[in-house]
Amino acid sequence: MAEKTALLLLQMGGPDSIAAVEPFLMNLFTDRDIIKIGPSLLQPFIARRIVKKRAPKVAQHYREIGGKSPIRELTDAQGQGLQALLGDDYRYFVAMRYSRPSTLEALAAIKKAGIQRIIVLSLYPHYSKATTGSSLNELSRVLSQAGNRFQVTCIDRFYDHPIYIKALTEKVREGLAQFPDPSQVQILFSAHSLPQSFIDEGDPYLEHIQTTVRLVMEQLGNASPHHLCFQSKASRVKWLEPSTEATLKRLAGEGRKEILMVPLSFVSDHIETLHEIDIQYAEEAKSLGIERFVRSPSLNSSPLFLECLADLVRRVVTP
Incomplete structure (x- = not known):
């Protein structure tokens, strides 16, 4: 039986309840890959003031779309569709940059599953240090602290696929x-x-x-x-x-x-x-x-989009 490969999907994330809006915004505004607010030591304090001011308005926006972000469920659906296309040798996991499951939680789940090989797939088509770059930096930080040595391959863009x-x-x-x-x-x-x-x-x-x-x-x-x-x-x-x-x-x-x-x-x-x-x-x-x-409708779990993701994975497995 072939050893399984983890498909680690990187996404921004979003609050899964109104109560989660503030923590989500706090994670966002303390990420210095996106925005640098004063010295790094002071950024959490400044960010907290910004978040307290913005959170009520943002929370109301989430109420108007159902009380939460749908991005976790939609990313799970993409992972399930991708896994189905690639077969039983693959298992998907999700790492959200500013909500749960975090990168740490995703890697812990991969380790618990006994999987050593990870194909990291950023769900941002267009590379930026503020999106894919930030997620990969977080992945690098967590990997450096992990006791398990994973074999990692990254797919960081597909804007012209x-x-x-x-x-x-x-x-x-x-x-x-x-x-x-x-x-x-x-x-x-x-x-x-x-x-x-x-x-x-x-x-x-x-x-x-x-x-x-x-x-x-x-x-x-x-x-x-x-x-x-x-x-x-x-x-x-x-x-x-x-x-x-x-x-x-x-x-x-x-x-x-x-x-x-x-x-x-x-x-x-x-x-x-x-x-x-x-x-x-x-x-x-x-x-x-x-x-x-x-x-125009978002890609979500479009069959063509899932086929694109599968092709990206196949290309790194068999260059």
Whole structure:
């Protein structure tokens, strides 16, 4: 019988209850891979003040989407689907960066299962030090403290993988099918923003995002006008532009009436799709006079997306 291989899925995570919102935000704002607030010794104290101020509003947003993030269940479904495609020699585990199960808990479960070989698969298609980089740094820290010596292989990006592009294009087409004349639709690719300083320092995230957009539009045959914008700015420093809000206002000012939002850098539904796009941006679009505002479905457990993940694993097992 072949030895099992662990598939360790890295994801951001999210609160599984309203009570978990504050701890989730605290974990986020104390991660210096994302944001450095003063000296490292003081960051937890400053972060706590920020979180106390933000938590009530964020908690209300989670109430409006059912009282929690669905990302754990959706990631489990992706893991189950991936495991089914790869067969009995594989077993999936999940490591959430800012919620549970933590990286430490995931590795403890792998060790308890008697598995030595781990294929680490980041569920962020576009590499950034703020997402995949942070998760891998946490993995490295935990591994360095572990008594067990694992054999680890990492897959840290797949922004241009042909099956990923095909899966994303399929979802865009599903969205376009909700309009009478897709050629009149403005496609807004909305990616999670990052501080501009990250890009200036060499982070490849923006280049990866731009490549994904180009490849998807090539698959679509450039049938509709498209735009790239950025959402979820989280501080006062300069972030990637244009913002999604500014892009909606510009298009409305040009008399555009039909918008398809395509969430990029998100492979599962969570607060940025279910609340920020589906509620906040939808309301903004309506107030601006946009008559038809649609979001393309998230990848979640799309068969094509699961096949992409399986292909990524097969390629590192048999280069």
